[in-house]
Amino acid sequence: MDWFSEHPEVRTIRVAAADLNGVARGKRVPARFAKALLSEGTRFPYSVLNMDIWGEDIEDSPLVFESGDPDALLMPTERGFMPMPWLDAPSALLPLWMFHPDGRPYEGDPRQALARVVARYQAAGLTPVVATEMEFFVIDDSGKTLRVPPSPRSGKRRTGAETLSLRALDAFDKFFTRLYDACEAMDIPADTAISEAALGQFEINMMHQPDPLKAADDAWLFKMLTKGIARQFGFAASFMAKPYEVWSGSGLHMHFSVLDASGRNVFDDGTDRGSDVMHHAVAGLLRAMPGSTLIFAPHENSYDRLVPNAHAPTGIGWAYENRTAAIRIPASGNRSRRIEHRVAGGDVNPYLMIAAILGAALNGIEDGIDPPPAFKGNAYDQNLEQLPGTWADAIEAFVRCDQIPRIFPQHLIDNFVMTKRQELRYMAELSDEETVELYLDLV
Numbered sequence: 001m002d003w004f005s006e007h008p009e010v011r012t013i014r015v016a017a018a019d020l021n022g023v024a025r026g027k028r029v030p031a032r033f034a035k036a037l038l039s040e041g042t043r044f045p046y047s048v049l050n051m052d053i054w055g056e057d058i059e060d061s062p063l064v065f066e067s068g069d070p071d072a073l074l075m076p077t078e079r080g081f082m083p084m085p086w087l088d089a090p091s092a093l094l095p096l097w098m099f100h101p102d103g104r105p106y107e108g109d110p111r112q113a114l115a116r117v118v119a120r121y122q123a124a125g126l127t128p129v130v131a132t133e134m135e136f137f138v139i140d141d142s143g144k145t146l147r148v149p150p151s152p153r154s155g156k157r158r159t160g161a162e163t164l165s166l167r168a169l170d171a172f173d174k175f176f177t178r179l180y181d182a183c184e185a186m187d188i189p190a191d192t193a194i195s196e197a198a199l200g201q202f203e204i205n206m207m208h209q210p211d212p213l214k215a216a217d218d219a220w221l222f223k224m225l226t227k228g229i230a231r232q233f234g235f236a237a238s239f240m241a242k243p244y245e246v247w248s249g250s251g252l253h254m255h256f257s258v259l260d261a262s263g264r265n266v267f268d269d270g271t272d273r274g275s276d277v278m279h280h281a282v283a284g285l286l287r288a289m290p291g292s293t294l295i296f297a298p299h300e301n302s303y304d305r306l307v308p309n310a311h312a313p314t315g316i317g318w319a320y321e322n323r324t325a326a327i328r329i330p331a332s333g334n335r336s337r338r339i340e341h342r343v344a345g346g347d348v349n350p351y352l353m354i355a356a357i358l359g360a361a362l363n364g365i366e367d368g369i370d371p372p373p374a375f376k377g378n379a380y381d382q383n384l385e386q387l388p389g390t391w392a393d394a395i396e397a398f399v400r401c402d403q404i405p406r407i408f409p410q411h412l413i414d415n416f417v418m419t420k421r422q423e424l425r426y427m428a429e430l431s432d433e434e435t436v437e438l439y440l441d442l443v
Helices: 001-006 033-038 046-048 108-125 168-173 175-184 214-234 274-295 349-365 391-400 410-427 431-443
Strands: 012-018 024-030 043-044 072-076 092-097 129-139 190-195 201-206 234-236 252-259 318-320 327-329 339-340
Touching: 012 033, 012 046, 012 108, 024 033, 024 043, 033 092, 043 175, 046 410, 092 108, 092 214, 108 129, 108 214, 108 349, 129 214, 129 349, 168 175, 168 190, 175 190, 175 214, 201 214, 214 349, 234 431, 252 349, 274 318, 274 327, 274 339, 274 349, 274 391, 274 431, 391 410
Parallel strands: 012 092, 318 327
Antiparallel strands: 012 024, 043 072, 072 092, 129 201, 129 234, 129 252, 190 201, 252 339, 327 339
16 A cells, blocks of 8 residues: 555546457546455456457357356456556556456456466476567547647658658657656656657567566556557557558567576577577467467458568568568577567557467477578568468467467467457448547557
């Protein structure tokens, strides 16, 4: 309760957990119940973490009518209370995750799925070190046509993309200053910001940390925070994969290395090649990539990003220091040897994404498999196996993949497939404009 002693102005609490789409589901609670929330948690129906993108129940889900739509127990994560700087009234957020009433982790919770993968690493005496790169657009969505918002500094609109442009960053300096201040208040380790390749597109990198759960929390909270701060300035911040047809989309790239019990990076063999363990991890990632594409591209709009020559991978291959590759080994000092996974869009659920990547890599390490040779040159010109090209194909590849049950519990797999199949049916009824309106703020 020390947090409330330091923040006596806070009158209300939001308690929230991430559903399978990464949407925050929760309640508003008066601050006087804070102590009880910490010790007793709260209750939601199990089905709340298995809603479709519209927040509707999944038809024929056993979590709803068949079982009587029972309650689960939601308990605070390690994060504890934190401020919500995007709201006008001083408020606190308490992130939660789901358990059965008897205390067992609920296998349909995406955060619990990531914890399960982390436990596998711990059992092997290994610690993943994770960082994410968060790309997003700032968008004026007040009219019928999406466009870049006017600069809060000059009142003018940018007319073109400016990759790594200080001018573009400075045009939104007030927004970024407030965003970084809010990240510090929420203990989100935001590092470098750059302007990206598309109009109104930016990227903020997160610091590497040896706690994948916190890295996923940070990414989930950062998306929530960035959207909220943007609305304070009168525009949207969107992590949807591709809001504009003519511009490249937004990714959520992940970098990771793995430490052994002595703190040594097991991807480092003292050379630029990287260790055999790193190669096994790469092989595991490539093997699971067709099946895990549904995690990395979970929505209809996701597949508009995964097209040739649009700064997003389409082929299943790896390379050294090559940003056209799905799996890139960045140039670095040997002790910093790491893998960059570049497939996921900005619209992903970070918990599922990090679990899918770390789980596939560990499968490869456990099996001791080797990847094909690293390619050189433009990935789009290589004869590579291709990622599933449509949402429907990705759903079926996820169902067929023998690596997915090694990473995720069957209950979550079943729930995710039912969710995506329901969304696939109903998305077919929407126009392009309605699709953008749906995804713009939500994902």
